[in-house]
Amino acid sequence: MLSRTADHLFWMARYTERAENTARMLDANYQLSLLPQSDEYAELGWRAMLSISELSGIYSAAHHGMKSREVIDFMARDMTNPSSIASCLRAARENARAVRSSTNSELWESLNTTWLDCQRMLADDILEREPYTFFEWVKFRSHLSRGVQLGTLVKDDAFYFMRLGTFIERADNTARILDVKFEMMEQRADTSAQPFDYHHWVAVLGSVSGLEVYRRVYRDVITPERVAGLLILYGEWPRSLAASIAEVEQLIGQVKKGRNTEAEQLAAQLSSELRNGRIGEILRGGLHAYLVNFLARVNDLASSVSREFLLPIAPEEPAAPEQPQTQSQTQTQTQSQGKD
Known part of the structure; x- marks a missing residue:
């Protein structure tokens, strides 16, 4: 497969997954904001929301x-924010349009309709009236896109590069959600005391569709340690770090065509560590340090995938504002910004 085609497919899937994860985080924060709490703690939640996406400085x-x-408007509607839901859905649609012959009409119609309906819903001020309805709709459209891929596409290189983009993005976002949530809990001592830990952990599990999974696995009260264990090490759940990286390892094996690649080595090492990891050891070494290291390694893995399979990353240049974000240069800059 041409590297340009693979690049479009990879980023089409990453942007779709990113839009879904942004909707999940906004929904969780919005639900938490409805609980009785101090102004300082409520503000901390929104600051964490921006920190997850590395957009504090831009905001x-x-x-x-x-x-x-x-914050909701900036993260959902603002087209000057390259990681807003609207920006991501537009970028996914533009990447899909560039490679329509490599997918099928069902997938194109799904992504195109999503972008058109998104514009209509935002113009109708749904964020002001029913933000939770919009967030649920974004998640549903992302599920629909993946369902079309799984149900209608041949399992060839095009399919594998789409899945590769999905799981690299998912691993990155799940780690960020967990890291910022634990950081908020540590900072809580600097604000007023909050008796709502249960609701906050329910929200973070809900943001990754993990609440019912948690109940099945642990059948007990919700504790931070078990939440961390579920999101990091539980390989039977497709949104965990372990499951996401295991999927990335397998997908690289499908597209490498017999070559020895750095990307495969990085994925295999990280996947092995997650399979054999113990949450007690991770927590003793410091969860924040572990997740910062994990995110750096996922970024290295994504960079290796780009070098070995996709378009070369060009030197940084300002993108023309009227152009849709379909080039790997702009996309890589957005994803790899340092934390503010």
């Missing part, structure tokens, strides 16, 4: 204060 440059409506 602060255009906004004063941390109002929930402004």
Whole structure:
């Protein structure tokens, strides 16, 4: 497969997954904001929301204060934010349009309809009236896109590169959600005491569709340690770090065509560590340090995939604002920004 085609397919899937994860995080934070709590703790939640996506600096440059409506608008609607839901859905659609002959009409119609309906819903001010309805719709459309892929596409290189983009993005986002949530808990001592730990852990599990899974696995009260264990090491659940990286390892094996690649070696090493990991050891070494290291390694893995299979990453240049984000250069810059 041509590297340009693989690049479009890879980023089409990454942007679709990123839109879904952004909707999940916004939904969880919105639900938490409805609980009785101090203004300081509510603001901490929205700051964490921006920190997850590495967009604190961009937001602060255009906004004063941390109002929930402004953060939701910035993360959902704002086209100047390259990781907003609207920006991601547009980028997914533009990448899909560039490679329509490598997929099928069902997948194209799904992504194109999603983008068109997104514009209509935002123009109808759904974020002001029913933000939770919009977030659920984004998640549903992402599920639909993956369902079309699994149910209608031949399992060839095009299919594998789409899946590869999905699981690299999912691993990255799950790690960020977990890291920021634990960081919030550590900072809580600097704000007023909050008696709502249960609701916050329910929200973080809900943001990754993990609450019912948690109940089946542990059948007991929700504790931070078990939440971390589920999200990091439980390989039978497709949104965990272990399951995501295992899938990445298998997919690289499908597209490498007999070559020895750095990407495969990085994925195999990381997957092995997750399969054999113990949550007690991870927590004793410091969860934040572990997740920062994990995110760095996932970034290295994604860079290796780009070098070995996709378009070469060009030197940084400002993108013209009127052009849709379909080139790997712009996409890689957005994903690999340092934390603010």
